[in-house]
Amino acid sequence: MRRLIGKLIPRSTGGRWAAGLSLLALAAVAFYVAFYVFAVHLLFVDEVVDEEAPEFAVEVDIDELISEALETGPATTTAAVSSDAEPTDEGPATDQSMSVGEHSADEVDASDGSTGSGDSAGATGSAESGETEGAAESDAGSGSSGEEDQGVRVAYVGSFGPRSHPAEGTAVVLTDGTQTFLRFDDDFATDNGPDLNVYLHTAGPDASVDDLVGDFIDLGDLKGNIGAQNYVVPEDIDLDRYSTVSVWCVRFRVVFGTAELAPMN
Secondary structure (H helix, E strand, O other): HHHHHHHOOOOOOHHHHHHHHHHHHHHHHHHHHHHHOOOOOHHHHOOOOEEOOOOOOOOOHHHHHHHHHHHHHOOOHHHHHHHHHHHHHHHHHHHHHHHHHHHHHHHHHHHHOHHHHHHHHHHHHHHHHHHHHHHHHHHHHHHHHHHHHHHOOOEEEEEEEEOOOEOEEEEEEEOOOOOOEEOOOOOOOOOOOOHHHHEEEEEOOOOOOHHOOOOOEEEEEEOOEEEEEEOOOOOOOOOOOOOEEEEEEEEOOOEEEEEHHHHEE
């Protein structure tokens, strides 16, 4: 061992200093690559966050809203319920039209003349016309009111799954028609790593890396690898197209985990 050290480190004082500095430089480079490039220490350190739910103009219990949305499920469940209700809505309208026709015939027989019938029909027509116009105005008013204030709702839901690293938890999109947020719920968890960002993709959650980076939106740095956190979604983003969320390692082009956003009703 002494002979090997003697060969590596010259016996002269200057040679020893030069060899020592070289070893120190190599150690510094190795330290930099390990901790600043590959960030190996992050594999053993979790960044836990617990961000409050996003604030909207109208106060609402976001946690309760998310729980109700998860129990209801995506839009397919709601659509089935509404389609079952359609025949019920058409039934009363048909019965009502039949009763009006029978009533008009009785009035004709009782009056023995066309004048009374015409007056009655005219009055009925005027009344129906007034009701129709009033209903149209009411509908128009309620429609504009709904566009201005839709209320806070869960528009999309999704669940994280693993890709190159373990990932789990719930992703939801909250909106009031003016502001839109992507929220990772408090059950979100993945591995820690260097240079992690949150992306929205048009490609599916199982797509290749090249397909995922073909069309994406960067929502910013991942705030923590564990816990609840919010990200602002720009107004012009169509989440029916950008429906895949990913935790993306920008430095090494690695997908940690993905979630597919399914629309609610």
